Amino acid sequence: MRLVIENLEEELSEWLFLEYRHAAEIWNGALFTNVSSRKMAERLSMYGRVDPRPCYEVFRPREAVVLDPKAEKPLRRRDFRGREALIIGGILGEAVPLGRTANLITARMRGARIRHLGEVQLTIDSAALVAKLVEMDMSLEEIEITTEVEVRVSEVESIYLPYGYVVHEGKLILTPGLREYLLKEHRR
């Protein structure tokens, strides 16, 4: 099973890059599909393979598990059996999810196993981590997920991230580099 990130953002912002890099590290590499920009491809190729084609041209539905918040069924370890690709949307979270995974991936992968990871909208890398923990035999019920994370950017100011992040063994797993990035942006 390998991680496939279907890029659906036009620009590789620093935030998106940090999430992609972390997701690829969790899965020991990734295939980034739908990457048409040469600049984006160059940067991502340090962390995985890059393909300009969308995922539905690279994999047949029966080879794939698609993670979609709108799926009817939760992800279970057995869902990985006999499948080659775990597809996650390369989509930055929206405060109110727009259903882009369903419209842009699931709708084109009819016949794939479409699964959710609970009710909370996770970041790309957190979705990759939850899937990895499920692959390692944890159930979704056993995985602690935040609904919001506070990042202090000064003595009196905080940024609230309204996304799901994993708390593993009592430790919040925030995207590496994100706190520093938010602090830098705040100081600008």
Ligand SMILES: C[S@@+](CC[C@H](N)C(=O)[O-])C[C@H]1O[C@@H](n2cnc3c(N)ncnc32)[C@H](O)[C@@H]1O
């Ligand atoms: C930040 S989410 C973007 C979701 C997007 N706002 C939408 O409405 O579809 C990025 C990706 O992580 C995965 N993901 C995040 N939360 C999920 C959940 N609760 N269940 C299944 N997949 C999830 C999906 O593959 C999704 O495309």
